[in-house]
Amino acid sequence: MSIPMTLYLPIAGNSVNILAVLGLGGGVGLLSGIFGVGGGFLMTPLLMMMGIPATVAAASDSNQIVGASTSGTLIHLRLGNVDVKMGVLLLIGGVLGGTLGVQLIKILRAMGNADFCIAITYVLMLGGVGSYMFFESLSSMRKAKKPAPAKAAAPAKASGYARFMAALPFQMEFRRSGIRQSALTPLFFGGLVGVLSAIMGVGGGFIMVPVMVYMLRMPMHVVVGTSLFQVLFTCINVTIMQAAENHTVDFVLALLLLIGSAIGAQFGARIGRRLHGDQLKVYLACIVLLVMFKMLYELLARPDVLLAAIGGH
Template sequence: MYLYLPVALTSIHVLIPIGLGLVVGLLSGLFGVGGGFLMTPLLIMLGIPATVAAATDSNQIVAASTSGTYAHWKVGNVDFKMGLYLLAGGFLGGLVGVQAIKVLRAMGNADFVIKMTYVLMLGIVGTYMFIESLSIMKKKPTEEIKTDNENKIGIFLKRIPMQTRFEKSGVTHSALVPIVLGGFVGILAAIMGVGGGFLMVPVMVYILRMPMHVVVGTSLFQILFTCIEVTFLQAYTNHNVDFILAVLLLLGSTLGAQVGVVFGRRLKAEQLKILLACIVLAVTVKIIFELTLSPSILLAQAGGH
């Protein structure tokens, strides 16, 4: 059965967005990422205009992350306090990031800088997570997870004033730390035009030292609010949220998120991390291919990425 999408101005078979939503929702329930890096390019491939694809995806993530946050919250895996601090930082970072894009555009070559930042970030984060979780999985029996590296960063973080306890995560940090880190991710996310879940998750795991399962729940909680804001702004200023497409996507993604949470509970933290690392690396490889292979058509609709 085909439905017509009133804002994207195209027709689509209903099973395609539902299936796509299911896959991306599964990823978001498992890893606490929004999945925009996967969804937006796939929607564009299906003939949805780039701007509508990005805006509608954020509407869909609202549903998937509500579903995922709710499931994680039931099992005590959402650190609301940490989430709110990160969110405050992310909001400020987003404002800075939007200005940064303007400066980059004025300097010319903006697309080059943005693409390179994106590939480097993905590559570094993916490789680091992969190697780190692999080495932990190898020395399974012992629990000597604490490394020198952690101590150095840990000692530095302990010196910052305004130390406060994050009960759910079982960590103590200065309130400034999540705000600054959230801000940093917010800046990058705004510049790269992505939600930033794949950056936020490693930051929470490796710098804030939060347990993996709490990271996933808290990341979803955080993404929920970011995407509510983005959806509203896109609908209000750019008029490019497609309601019908969003509903089809969320039919799949809300279910997928629940399944993801159930699966996630059966996996160990290291297994989750190494899977996420593989996905991030796969996306990196895909982007490198896109950058180096000659495209079949040298024109793209203006207004997208």
């Protein structure tokens, strides 16, 4: 008798190869451990290629991220890379923003142009964030090699935005990040990412990370740990909502992905620690740009089949 290699998933309504799902989880978990992003933008399309419906793929992936980010947050907590205070403020902002975003998408849907707005926002934002991060970290890597001329430019650059931030009320100390900031800033940016991720239907990790780096000026290593901490709670919320309202969470699929990704995330967190902050940023920028090009290609190339199942985004 041979060991069965496939497993039937009752919610997805299909059977999958166990090893393929474990491997997929491992690969995405590795990325999520290194960069602090959920990896949903990679996982969902790959699961769909295995014959899992889009809605089930996305919801089960959220369930999986709950486990993977628990494991990732744990190791980053031990390494001292989680700014809990910042994370909680971002989370509060995110929940408020997410609620607003869901209402906003309803209005857009009623007006009829929702899909168009979503796709354009997506491509522009990914393109903007990706290229900014890419060139910024490349130039700071060059500056690190030649430290002398960098100092002259720095004070002039910082003035406008930094002075505005310092003038805001409710200033407080974020010891883990080593910064002093108004409590309003993380609330505002958390809310902004919440609105965007509700509209786009993604976890928002790869929008949140650049926001923490450039808008909140947090050090890259703390950004990754704090992002994972925040992603954990966002995905618990999504899992419960999807299970209650749409019945699209396949727990067996999530568990298989989880075993792969939690192990991958452990190695990822260790690899991330060995990389320099600017290197991390360049690699993440490349991934963000890749996703942008993939979306752009999908928008420009004629699809194989001119129909789409409702439920996916």
